[in-house]
Amino acid sequence: MSRLAIPLLLALLASSVTAAAASPAQLISDFRLKHGEGRVTMDAALNGIAKDQAKAMAAKDTLDHDVLGSFNSRISRANAGRAAENIAFGYDSFEKTLGQWIASSGHRKNLLLPKATRVGIASATSATTHRTYWAMEIAGDYEMRPAAASRPTRPASRKPVAQSCRVRILSVCF
Numbered sequence: 001m002s003r004l005a006i007p008l009l010l011a012l013l014a015s016s017v018t019a020a021a022a023s024p025a026q027l028i029s030d031f032r033l034k035h036g037e038g039r040v041t042m043d044a045a046l047n048g049i050a051k052d053q054a055k056a057m058a059a060k061d062t063l064d065h066d067v068l069g070s071f072n073s074r075i076s077r078a079n080a081g082r083a084a085e086n087i088a089f090g091y092d093s094f095e096k097t098l099g100q101w102i103a104s105s106g107h108r109k110n111l112l113l114p115k116a117t118r119v120g121i122a123s124a125t126s127a128t129t130h131r132t133y134w135a136m137e138i139a140g141d142y143e144m145r146p147a148a149a150s151r152p153t154r155p156a157s158r159k160p161v162a163q164s165c166r167v168r169i170l171s172v173c174f
Contacts, residue, residue: 046120053135058124081141084110
């Protein structure tokens with residue numbers, strides 16, 4: 001083997017290992033980029049929400065978006081302007097789960113959520129059926145929202161002052 005062939009072979013092996021070990025965020029980003037949307041990165045808050053969802057579904061052995069309450073109540077702690085959730089069960093790898101989501105129009109729409117920048121993924125296994133449950137939270141629109149103090153406020157309503165007025169002209173008592 002020549003001196004040039006060894007580094008080339010090592011580079012090829014490293015690239016195939018890297019491709020095989022692509023993270024869920026990278027796999028989702030690759031899909032999004034092919035369809036005109038931006039990359040997503042893993043987010044700790046979204047990972048926590050996904051983990052809670054996957055564990056609850058596995059504990060109850062049921063595929064249900066509302067197993068822990070409404071999606072809106074669960075996702076609110078992420079402070080995102082928009083968000084979506086995909087769930088699944090029965091697949092032993094994220095790649096297979098992602099393939100199922102891509103093949104489903106509703107799940108695909110969530111994967112392509114416009115302006116999404118962050119994602120959280122988790123799985124949990126049912127102790128009784130040994131099914132693997134998956135949850136994915138994807139979110140965006142994290143721009144800073146104006147603080148409550150900077151919002152325009154309505155003028156305080158004035159309570160009428162107890163007066164005896166004979167004539168009122170332009171809110172002046174005479």
